[in-house]
Amino acid sequence: xxxxxxxxxxxxxxxxxxxxxxxxxxxxxxxxxxxxxxxxxxxxxxxxxxxxxxxxxxxxxxxxxxxxxxxxxxxxxxxxxxxxxxxxxxxxxxxxxxxxxxxxxxxxxxxxxxxxxxxxxxxxxxxxxxxxxxxxxxxxxxxxxxxxxxxxxxxxxxxxxxxxxxxxxxxxxxxxxxxxxxxxxxxxx
Amino acid sequence: xxxxxxxxxxxxxxxxxxxxxxxxxxxxxxxxxxxxxxxxxxxxxxxxxxxxxxxxxxxxxxxxxxxxxxxxxxxxxxxxxxxxxxxxxxxxxxxxxxxxxxxxxxxxxxxxxxxxxxxxxxxxxxxxxxxxxxxxxxxxxxxxxxxxxxxxxxxxxxxxxxxxxxxxxxxxxxxxxxxxxxxxxxxxxxxxxxxxxxxxxxxxxxxxxxxxxxxxxxxxxxxxxxxxxxxxxxxxxxx
Numbered sequence: 001x002x003x004x005x006x007x008x009x010x011x012x013x014x015x016x017x018x019x020x021x022x023x024x025x026x027x028x029x030x031x032x033x034x035x036x037x038x039x040x041x042x043x044x045x046x047x048x049x050x051x052x053x054x055x056x057x058x059x060x061x062x063x064x065x066x067x068x069x070x071x072x073x074x075x076x077x078x079x080x081x082x083x084x085x086x087x088x089x090x091x092x093x094x095x096x097x098x099x100x101x102x103x104x105x106x107x108x109x110x111x112x113x114x115x116x117x118x119x120x121x122x123x124x125x126x127x128x129x130x131x132x133x134x135x136x137x138x139x140x141x142x143x144x145x146x147x148x149x150x151x152x153x154x155x156x157x158x159x160x161x162x163x164x165x166x167x168x169x170x171x172x173x174x175x176x177x178x179x180x181x182x183x184x185x186x187x188x189x
Numbered sequence: 190x191x192x193x194x195x196x197x198x199x200x201x202x203x204x205x206x207x208x209x210x211x212x213x214x215x216x217x218x219x220x221x222x223x224x225x226x227x228x229x230x231x232x233x234x235x236x237x238x239x240x241x242x243x244x245x246x247x248x249x250x251x252x253x254x255x256x257x258x259x260x261x262x263x264x265x266x267x268x269x270x271x272x273x274x275x276x277x278x279x280x281x282x283x284x285x286x287x288x289x290x291x292x293x294x295x296x297x298x299x300x301x302x303x304x305x306x307x308x309x310x311x312x313x314x315x316x317x318x319x320x321x322x323x324x325x326x327x328x329x330x331x332x333x334x335x336x337x338x339x340x341x342x343x344x345x346x347x348x349x350x351x352x353x354x355x356x357x358x359x360x361x362x363x364x365x366x367x368x369x370x371x372x373x374x375x376x377x378x379x380x381x382x383x384x385x386x387x388x389x390x391x392x393x394x395x396x397x398x399x400x401x402x403x404x405x406x407x408x409x410x411x412x413x414x415x416x417x418x419x420x421x422x423x424x425x426x427x428x
Contacts (some may be wrong), residue, residue: 021262095291098312100319107319148316155311159291183418187307188290189297189409 014144015174016179017066018032018049018059018087023103023143024069026052027160028094032066034163036110045174062087066171067152070100071144075137086151089173095159095188097145104143154179158187194262196240201258209253209264210238211261219420220266221275222281223394224341225254227427229350232342235282237275237304241265268368272308279305280314285364287319287336288395295396295405303337303419305399320365327379330401337396338369344398345369348389356383 021029029052035042048058059065065087071077084090095101106114115130146152156169156179165185172179193200196213203212213220214227224235230274231254237289240253243263253264265271282288282301290296325333340359348356356378373380384390392398409415413422 053412092312095289099283099289100317101289101325102292104291104317104319105287107317108287110320142319145313145317147312147314158309180309183306184415186309188302188305 014045014047015063016049016061017051017064018083019051019053019066020059020068020079020083021052022067022069022079022097022146023072024094024096024101026068028068028097031158031160031163032166035167036163038167042170046170053150057085059086063089066093067088067091067097067146068092068093070096070103070146071140071149072103073139074135077140077149080146080150089153090150091154091156091169093156094161095157098147098155098157099138100143100145101159104145107142110140115139123165156181157187159174161185162187190259193262194258194260196262196264197266197268198224203258207258209240209258209262212258213253213266214423217423218266219307219421219423220253221308222254223300223304223339224343226343226394229343229346231255232346233294235339236278239271239274241268241271241351250372264366275312276308276310279308279310280312282317283313284337285318285320286338288321289336293334293337293396294399295337295393297407297409297415299396299414300394300419301337306414307419318365325371325378328379328383328401329379329384331378331390332399332401333378334397334399335368339395340367340369341394343392343394344389344394347392348383348387351388354382354387354389356381356387356389374399413424 017027048054049062050056059082065083067080067083071080082185092098096103102109119130120128154169158163159164160167162185165181168181168185169179191202193202196218199218201212201216201218202411208231210222210225212218213258220238220240222235222238224232225238233252233255236252238253239250241248241250241264244255248265283305288301290302293299296302311382322335324335342359344383345357345359348354355372358370358372359367370376371378371381390400
């Protein structure tokens with residue numbers, strides 16, 4: 001079995017954790033912060049690599065990667081692939097990472113029609129042209145959940161997942177257990 | 190003493206003519222299902238209620254909502270094998286429609302969602318279809334959001350057999366072609382005699398047929414399936 005191999009390094013070496021938000025609203029990260037003072041206990045066990053907490057721009061080799069949000073543009077895909085190649089375990093956190101979520105509700109519309117309506121037809125602050133600065137990542141035709149592009153090891157549903165569900169996932173993984181959520185922690189909304 | 194059959198090793202009494210599903214429901218035992226409703230004849234289309242009848246040749250699968258109970262039957266229900274198949278069926282339901290729970294008024298009271306929780310469906314697994322399914326908001330009192338339709342046909346049956354109005358029909362072919370049609374010249378609900386008091390207006394197990402101006406009436410945490418899993422509410426009345 002894998003358990004002894006996974007369990008041994010926990011006591012000796014801090015696990016590296018990276019987190020990011022792709023096409024998400026950072027609500028899952030806010031829910032993560034809702035673990036409150038438990039974050040101090042977490043910091044005894046893990047060290048953060050790329051994350052909004054550290055502001056590191058690229059992730060190095062990590063034990064665990066938490067992905068919030070789906071894929072709505074080319075940059076999202078690059079970041080996701082970087083996480084997948086550097087993280088031993090990758091978790092899709094929240095509704096958008098799992099099924100596209102709110103951003104995917106544009107999927108039945110044509111992308112050009114949306115851009116024209118937002119930037120040209122509709123009254124608003126930026127009349128006249130669709131943004132095309134080379135620094136802006138190109139939007140994808142449709143928004144996709146992350147499992148359509150990379151292998152995902154675990155899924156944590158919720159919009160956002162409750163802090164207790166995030167804590168359960170982390171403590172299960174740190175203890176070398178397969179994460180499970182019972183009634184009350186498992187929500188799609 | 191009434192006749193019994195075995196469901197996961199438990200003796201379930203039944204009266205002649207009862208299906209496995211009806212007898213299990215009466216005994217308070219949960220068999221996952223979506224298109225079956227105790228008030229109506231079985232439709233047998235969702236296949237969530239598939240059970241395994243153990244016989245001399247090993248076993249064969251059948252829908253418990255259409256399979257008549259017989260004395261001495263040995264039936265498997267909540268085995269890992271069956272729940273795995275049910276979870277796969279659920280994942281196919283979730284990818285072929287647009288099931289965005291966070292923005293759905295039915296969330297917390299939805300049979301599809303509660304069943305997916307019960308079967309620990311953590312992801313849709315397959316690639317999403319994201320079909321284009323326009324809503325029908327024409328009726329003054331009722332909204333139809335077909336994005337969430339699972340083709341259980343309960344609205345068709347209720348409107349035809351209880352309301353005697355025949356407002357709904359299922360038509361078309363293929364996963365993206367088949368859909369619920371509205372029985373009016375324009376195809377709009379407003380041009381039928383559908384009323385918010387109809388049985389069909391209150392039968393949808395998911396969030397397609399919604400009463401207007403009533404959304405999100407019950408706070409999160411107090412909705413039906415927030416309180417207890419669907420498997421523990423077998424004795425409660427079905428909507």
